[in-house]
Amino acid sequence: PEIHSWLKELEHANRLMTDSVLQLTNTSSARSEQPFWEEVDLSMLAQRATDFYGRVAARKDIQVTCTFADEPLEVWSDRVTVAAVLDNLLSNAVKFSKPGKQVHVHVKGEDQHLVCSVTDEGPGLSESDQAKLFQRGARLRNAPTAGETTTGYGLAVAKEVAETVHGEVSCKSQRGKGSTFFFRLPRASP
Numbered sequence: 001p002e003i004h005s006w007l008k009e010l011e012h013a014n015r016l017m018t019d020s021v022l023q024l025t026n027t028s029s030a031r032s033e034q035p036f037w038e039e040v041d042l043s044m045l046a047q048r049a050t051d052f053y054g055r056v057a058a059r060k061d062i063q064v065t066c067t068f069a070d071e072p073l074e075v076w077s078d079r080v081t082v083a084a085v086l087d088n089l090l091s092n093a094v095k096f097s098k099p100g101k102q103v104h105v106h107v108k109g110e111d112q113h114l115v116c117s118v119t120d121e122g123p124g125l126s127e128s129d130q131a132k133l134f135q136r137g138a139r140l141r142n143a144p145t146a147g148e149t150t151t152g153y154g155l156a157v158a159k160e161v162a163e164t165v166h167g168e169v170s171c172k173s174q175r176g177k178g179s180t181f182f183f184r185l186p187r188a189s190p
Contacts, residue, residue: 012036013080035078035165039188042114043073043107045083050105053090061099064090069108074188077165082185085169086116088158089181093120112187119180125173133171134159 015033050066057064075082093103101121108115125133132138136156159169166186173179 043068049086066105075185089118096122
């Protein structure tokens, strides 16, 4: 049963990726893949993403940590969509951080929502870069620190995909002082 569940999630992830690619190559914003709504443990997904990117970041001598509030941390969402957004935020944090720095993930409650924040010690973003942060194809001033590739589409797609599950993605940054990206989702009903 567990393998069957993983295969269903893999099939769902494949359909979501296909839809995202079609969205990027077409101006239409219509999505054919509908979210698979379920109760999702945001802390567990954040920890899995942190564990994966911790191994990736170690190659750049970057430490990735994760903490949680001491409360139920379930959201009503699509597991694959949430994982895709977390993947993008952590990937960028590692990609734009220099060796010896830290990335921290934190999950906490906020009224009827949960917020997952990803904070890095990277170069931060100028106000002009923040203004175009979630635009498709936008190239920002900062460059990856180890020659990683970037397309300028990741954050735009992450924000659009998050909105399909009633989520929000935002950023708080100051040039020279790193960035924090916030992923906010509705709590699961008690």
